Amino acid sequence: MTLDDLRVFTAACRAGSLSAAARDLSCTQSAVSQHVKRLERELGLSLLERHTRGVVPTPAGRMLNAAVTEGLGCIDHALRRIEEVARAEGGSVRVTTGATTVRHFMAAAVVDFRRRFPRASLEFQTETSSRGCFDALAAGGVDLAWITLRPATHAIEQHPVVEIPWSLAVSATDPLAAKASLEPADLQDARLIGLPQNSTSRLQLSAWLAESGVRPVFDTSVTDWDTAILLAELGLGHAVVPALPAWSGPGHPDLRLIPIPALPALTAGWAVRHWDDLSPLALAFAELVAHRCGAQTVLP
Template sequence: MTLDDLRVFAAVCRAGSLSAVARDLSCTQSAVSQHVKRLERELGVSLIERHPRGVVPTQAGRLLRTAVADGLGGIDQAVRRIGELADGAGGSVRITTGSTSIRHFMSAAVVDFRRCFPQVSLEFQTETSNRSCFDALAAGRVDLAWITLGSPVRGIEQRAVAELPWVLAVADGDPLAARDAIEPADLQDARLIGLPQNSASRSQLDSWLAEYGIRPVFDTSVADWDTAILLAQLGLGHAIVPALPDWQAPGRRGLRLIPVPALPVLTAGWAVRHWDTLTPPARAFADTVARHCARGPAGT
């Protein structure tokens, strides 16, 4: 078996389609299939099952997929780091995060980092869930992932950076706007603007509210925290969101953010494959973001 065989097999598992991988690699579907068949001949087992709507890995295929993701990600990262050492001070740092995290957590750090490392490029990729961030790390497509921290994940190291208390966002004229704090019981009949179902923040919020026996109605769904805040400011509902510094600015007229102190804080931070294998620029960028977060109102 070759590294190309393993790379193609991993791509087939991610895409669930031979034809999709063939399009991505600008080759024929038969060529993609040959890579998988070589691995199956070498191992003596079937690695994928063909279904009308695509392919899925077998039990043996899932074992190989996990090993390939770990192994190839490490190899790609090492080769890239060696290349950057050969090039000198240049290179790049690849970061994956949600669509609004750069503005809320990294804007000042990006300026600071650029001043210190003018030859290093920053490459940002948007993902929609922790799971997709972890997949990108395992595959070696990114160096750093900014995530909502949760349970440990095999092969991933997580580091907390910012603790974010929960607040209820309401318009100024709302009956709840005069409250100094909100208790979970106050949310029992509330119609809330929901965070994305696949997001770690929504999952943690649902779990914490359930501990209080609260099952609020989410009659509006949005893709990010900023949109939830905007709809609440317009009087279209209430939103339970993490308190971020940008939203506390004086220019946020018409909006009230009321603490919900009973809910545990949400923790955001970095996820990497291995801290000790990061390139010096990647480590410097992670540290720069952490340093700026620690200075702000929402920092730890």
């Protein structure tokens, strides 16, 4: 059993097929299969169930994948920390988040970080969901993930940074634009622009509306809030969105954000493997973002 065997096995579990894992690792499908078979021979158990559409881990495979993901992530993190010590303040901070998060939450902090640590680098990895961010953290590929907070898992720590109230985005010419606020009941049978169904914010919004007995129709799907705002501003629909500062003011003259105070605020913040294990550079960046977001009780 080698580290390469374990890395390839976790890649196959993550990708869901041997061919996809081979593409991710820039090797052949046969090579991936050989690594997995070597593990199965040594352990005396099947680790992957082969199906026409790909592979899924067996119960033994799930146990091994969880342990290997945690262990390899720790090793990769330690290697990066050692590299950073060797390069003093010339290391890097790897962050994973959604496509528009940097503009809304981190722009000022990026400038501050660059001024304080001119030799350090920031690397951003875009994911389409909090689940993708969690997977990147678990695999040890990034230091920090900015996410919509979700129920905690034992393997990932979550640190709230900012609470964002919900509002309904409409065009300035929409009949609802003159309202000072809305109740969840006002959204009954509304046809809304929404994020994909598996996104954390969409799941939380749907759950909160359901608790109020409201079941709107999401008939348009977009990949990020900025696109939802654009469509609403153009008069192509309504969108329940977090009330981010960038959408208020002269930059969006044709947009109105109507508060929905009865909905619980959306909480965004950092997810990390282990807060105490963050490098000084990663910790500094996380604190700068929290400071710029105006957090009250944010970081330990």
